[in-house]
Every structure is written in C-alpha cells, then in structure tokens.
Amino acid sequence: MAARPTPRRRAAPRPAPRRRQRSPLAFVAGVAVRLGAVVVLIWLAGFAWFALTLPVAVPLAVTTDAVVVLTGGAGRLARGVATLEAEAAQRMFVSGVGEHIGKAALAASIGAPLKLLNARADLGYAAVDTRSNAVETTAWTMRHGYKSLRLVTSAQHMKRARLELAAQMPPTVTIVEDAVPAETGADGIAREYSKYLLRLAALSAGAT
Numbered sequence: 263m264a265a266r267p268t269p270r271r272r273a274a275p276r277p278a279p280r281r282r283q284r285s286p287l288a289f290v291a292g293v294a295v296r297l298g299a300v301v302v303l304i305w306l307a308g309f310a311w312f313a314l315t316l317p318v319a320v321p322l323a324v325t326t327d328a329v330v331v332l333t334g335g336a337g338r339l340a341r342g343v344a345t346l347e348a349e350a351a352q353r354m355f356v357s358g359v360g361e362h363i364g365k366a367a368l369a370a371s372i373g374a375p376l377k378l379l380n381a382r383a384d385l386g387y388a389a390v391d392t393r394s395n396a397v398e399t400t401a402w403t404m405r406h407g408y409k410s411l412r413l414v415t416s417a418q419h420m421k422r423a424r425l426e427l428a429a430q431m432p433p434t435v436t437i438v439e440d441a442v443p444a445e446t447g448a449d450g451i452a453r454e455y456s457k458y459l460l461r462l463a464a465l466s467a468g469a470t
Contacts, residue, residue, distance in 0.1 A: 327408035
C-alpha cells in the first residue's frame with residue numbers, strides 16, 4: 263500500500279506589528295513645530311500687508327489745525343516746516359527734541375527761517391520713545407484745543423506712531439497721516455512691523 267502523505271501543517275499567523283507609541287515629549291515637540299510654522303506664516307502675511315500699505319505723503323492742500331513732527335529721521339522736520347509755509351497748519355509741535363537743541367539749531371539744520379519757528383513752533387523735550395511722543399503730543403494738543411493734526415513721521419514708523427497717538431488722544435481729534443519716505447530697507451521695515459505687533463498686543467491686553 264502506498265503511504266499516506268503527511269498533512270502539511272498550516273503556519274501560525276504572524277502577530278501584527280505593534281505600533282510604536284510616540285513619547286509625550288515627541289508629541290509636544292511636533293505640536294510646537296506645527297504651531298511655530300503657523301505663527302511664521304501669519305507673521306509673513308502680516309508683514310506683506312504692512313509693507314504693501316505703507317502710508318504716503320498727504321498733499322499740502324489738506325489743512326489741519328496743527329502739524330506734529332516726531333524727530334528721529336531725515337525729511338520729517340522739513341516736511342513740518344513746508345506745512346507751515348503752505349499755511350496747511352496753524353502751528354507746529356516737534357516731539358522728542360534733544361535736551362540742548364533749540365529752535366535756532368533746528369532751523370539751521372534744514373535751512374528753515376528761524377523767524378517762522380519762533381513764531382509758530384513749539385518744541386517737546388520729554389519724549390524718549392514713540393509712546394512718550396504720543397503722551398507729550400496729546401498734552402500739547404489739549405492745551406491748544408486743536409481738533410485736527412497732521413502727523414509727520416517716516417512711512418515705516420507711521421502705523422505704530424498712529425497706534426500710540428490714538429491710544430492717548432480723544433477720539434474727537436482727527437489725525438491725518440503724512441509720511442516721509444521709508445528710511446530703511448526690508449530688514450528695518452520688518453523690525454518696525456514686529457514692534458508694531460508687540461505694542462498692538464500690549465494695548466489690546468490693557469497696557470497703557
């Protein structure tokens with residue numbers, strides 16, 4: 263008789279590979295990377311808006327009660343004087359002037375008539391930054407009872423300057439943005455944008 267074939271044993275099924283569990287630290291790191299990427303994208307989008315919407319000069323045909331010049335950049339004081347000469351404002355306030363600098367030195371620095379500054383300009387010496395610019399400008403505006411201001415500063419600084427001034431000034435005062443050309447390249451504009459965001463967040467949180 264022929265021998266019966268030995269039945270082949272069926273191979274036992276292989277166990278499914280165990281899924282490797284991520285450590286809590288790896289999970290947190292992954293979340294942090296994703297959040298960081300989102301923050302960077304939001305910052306870049308905001309920077310594009312900030313850079314593409316830099317304000318420009320306002321025609322001198324637009325009149326206001328006063329013109330306010332924030333020191334710290336080329337062309338600002340000359341623009342303020344041009345506003346007075348065009349009779350586009352009654353009086354000028356220069357905020358953030360150095361301690362030992364008077365009207366004669368300012369006039370000489372841009373070739374402006376000293377007589378004009380003596381008659382129609384006031385200098386502010388208390389400001390050391392944009393926030394204190396707004397504080398002393400508000401005090402000067404309220405003292406004179408002005409209802410409209412032409413704000414002169416650089417294009418990249420204007421949004422933060424306007425933000426600070428609006429936080430101090432009564433809403434009944436109209437602020438006209440009159441920007442001189444940007445004084446720096448993209449890196450300077452990026453720094454100013456970051457300062458604007460930080461101050462916006464602080465004011466939104468209730469800071470003064």
